[in-house]
Amino acid sequence: MSLRPTLDFLLYQWLGVESLSSRERFADHSRDTFDAVLNTCERIARDKYAPFNRLVDTQEPHFDGDKVILPQATHDAQKAYADSGMLSAAQDYAIGGMQLPYTVEASGNAFFAMASVSIGSGMLTTGNANLLMQHGTELQKRVFALNEFSGRWSGTMCLSEPQAGSSLSDVMTRAVPDGDGFETDPLGPRYRLTGNKMWISAGEHELTENIVHLVLAKIPDDNGKLVPGTRGISLFIVPKKLVDVNGQLTGERNDVALAGLNHKCGWRGTTNTLLNFGEGKFPVNGQAGAVGYLVGQPGKGLHCMFHMMNEARIGVGMAATMLGLAGYHASLDYAKNRPQGRAVGPAGKDASAPQIRIIEHADVKRMLLAQKAYCEGALALELYCARLVDEQHTGTLEAADEARLLLEVLTPIAKSWPSEWCLEANSLAIQVHGGYGYTRDFPVEQYWRDNRLNMIHEGTHGIQATDLLGRKVLMDNGRGLQLLAARINDTVQRAIQQAALAAHANALAAALQRVGAATKAAWATGNPAEALANAVPYMQAFGHTVMAWIWLDVALAALNHDAAQTQPTTLGRLAATRYFFHYELPKIAGWLPVVENRDPTCADLPEAAF
Structure with missing residues (x-):
């Protein structure tokens, strides 16, 4: 069963995405170019992602004492994704983008989430770069964001800490000015960070030549104390490897060290890390402390980070949706082919009569229809939100303002609803498979494990x-x-x-x-x-x-x-x-x-x- 007919109906018959071509930003596009993008994403997902979904689940990332090892299939998939241009799909032509509507970008990414959410695509990298394009300096955009859009570097978001969890007001990571000339560094006011960050997805790997961490930290007050609450929280670019103003690696590691890998119920193909900033393992210029460059204004870190967090929340909703759809398609195929039992009524009492397929049983139809209602409905919701993003960016002033407010209200739903109900769909997919659903002979148990994270991911x-x-x-x-x-x-x-x-x-x-x-x-x-x-x-x-x-x-x-x-x-x-x-x-x-x-x-x- 293919995702494409459902996607095409929602995009063209329901949302009328083709009409966006009448807007100046998308004037070079048509349904033909939109379809070409979807065809490319569908092909890469089919060839580079789906065949290896079980592999990356069973061959978890491991640290050899020097670097994190991931299966070659993950490297190949990530390279194919970066080469497709999808990391910068919605960006301007001037910086190598395709100026695609975000609705089309989100639709293309749906194929990768469905094929193997555990391999991942570029949600955090794109979100990281998008934040810098919104709040960074021109040099920060050129050095960091553009190298992320190209796939040369990847990005993370570093918010949570072991003692604080989701309570950002309790973060303890400190950022202090790096010497007297800290304000003169061309990459931005330069600070030294010390602290620990937990649950950092893709926080350490060798998939790209550098990792750009966006880190929330507090700047101490004049007495050297951290102000309680969210006041003083600022945002910093902390690259894994130090770079120059031309975006070239200097050859020196930043003082960011892997403290450990978290071993998870699902999403096992993606590294999830505890990172130590400034512990002195990789001193810079003989001094402990991770070098970080301020983004935006001091004390306005949360304001900047919400740009990425809200984008990530919709991305999590889409991931949950596609895992639900993957389970639905698998259980539908199983139900069409699994003979068991006989029809209700007099004819069903004849033990010599042939068995019927389980899709003919009313309760199995109930479970399948519930999955369809949850997952296809969630896909429509996520695409509706994506369409609001396009309206916010390219609509009239009034339409853009309305889209902004609607997105504010819908974002908690777009994140949470699929995370709960598409997980329920995965549970029903296991139920349709019966005892086989609990075995690794079928993929539905992995879909459930992968999806269970999403009720927690990016805000419980x-x-x-x-x-x-x-x-x-x-x-x-x-x-x-x-x-x-x-x-x-x-x-x-x-x-x-x-x-x-x-x-x-x-x-x-x-x-x-x-x-x-x-x-x-x-x-x-x-x-x-x-x-x-x-x-x-x-x-x-x-x-x-x-x-x-x-x-x-x-x-x-x-x-x-x-x-x-x-x-x-x-x-x-x-x-x-x-x-x-x-x-x-x-x-x-x-x-x-x-x-x-x-x-x-x-x-x-x-x-x-x-």
Whole structure:
């Protein structure tokens, strides 16, 4: 089963991506060039990624005392990806990019995530370079970002620390000026960093000639003390190997050392590291301390880093989506070919009758349809967000501002919803396989292990939920939420005219009203502790409402494309919509009461009661 028909429908029949060619930035493009990019990505993913997904899972990275060893297949895949130009796909022609819409870039990357998310592509490298293009100096862009876009160097983001986890206000990594002339270095104000960073994906390897670490650290106050909280957090470029102003390696290592590799449940093909900055293993000019160059203004590190974090959150959502789809396709193929049992009814009581394939059993169809609804719906959501990015960058001033606010509201959902429900799809894929699903003879157990990380990756469920209810739905006096509600209501008004969709439209309108009321009820006392005590159930209900809207809008596009419902793909999309409205959307009635009542059951339970 191929991803391409679903991708083509969402891009061209639903999102109308071809129309972007009418904009000046994309004037050289057409559906032909978009398709050529997708064809290239599909081919590389098929030839260089998919055949080695199991290999990189079983041959984990290891440190030989000098360097980290990865399978040759990973080197080959990463080189093919870099050579394709996808690292700079959306960048200007002037710096070697293709000026592709981000929607097309995201679609191309979907093939790699589905083929082997563990090998990885360039999410962090591209995000790192994009941040520098936004906040770096001209020389920082030329020396660091452009070498990342070319694939010569790779990039990371270094936020978490062993003692702090996701609590960035508790970071302890220090950055002090590197001598009296620290402000005169052409690469940026030069500091010396000391500290430890944990859970750094791709933090050490030999896939590229250099690694550009973006590191959050605190600049001490005048008394040499670190200011509590997020004040003083700044962002620094810390290359693994020192470079000159022409982007050439100086031949000297920076004082960044691998402290250890984390051995994970999934994503085993990607190194995950604990890094020590400034421990003195690789002293620079005889002095301990990793050399770092300030990005942006002192104390504004989090502002800069959120540019990369939000991009990474959508990337994590896409990774979760594609792992779910990989499991769905595998279990669908298995169900079509696995004979077991007989039909329900008198005919099924004849033991001499031939077995039927398990896809003919109603409960197996339920599990397959759930996977389809979760994963194809999540893909639509991720592409919708990507389309908003294009609108933000190339739309009118009004459209760009609306897209910005909509992205603010949708980003926690785009990250968290696929991470939870496409993981559930992977669980169902194992269930469809029965006992075989737990064995390594089939790929579905690996898909589940790989996907389990995504509920934690780039901010846990609790963090995303707090961000959504505590900040995103309130910002600009709730304007982002109002814009989203307007788009949902527009879909409702169009769908209510279609006999096949009218009941769904009414159900979505009621769900939207319920979520709006729950938002107000949660904040009725103005007490954040009360409002946020049940933020995760709120986010689950919010996410399901958004997904019901996405499916209803997709169903409208399917009917517009095939009003007679003669194509099996149309029937499948309508069935997935029906499944979501009948089986999933009603769940919000179970999630929202604790939000509306500001239920204190969890928040007030004393520790001893556990």
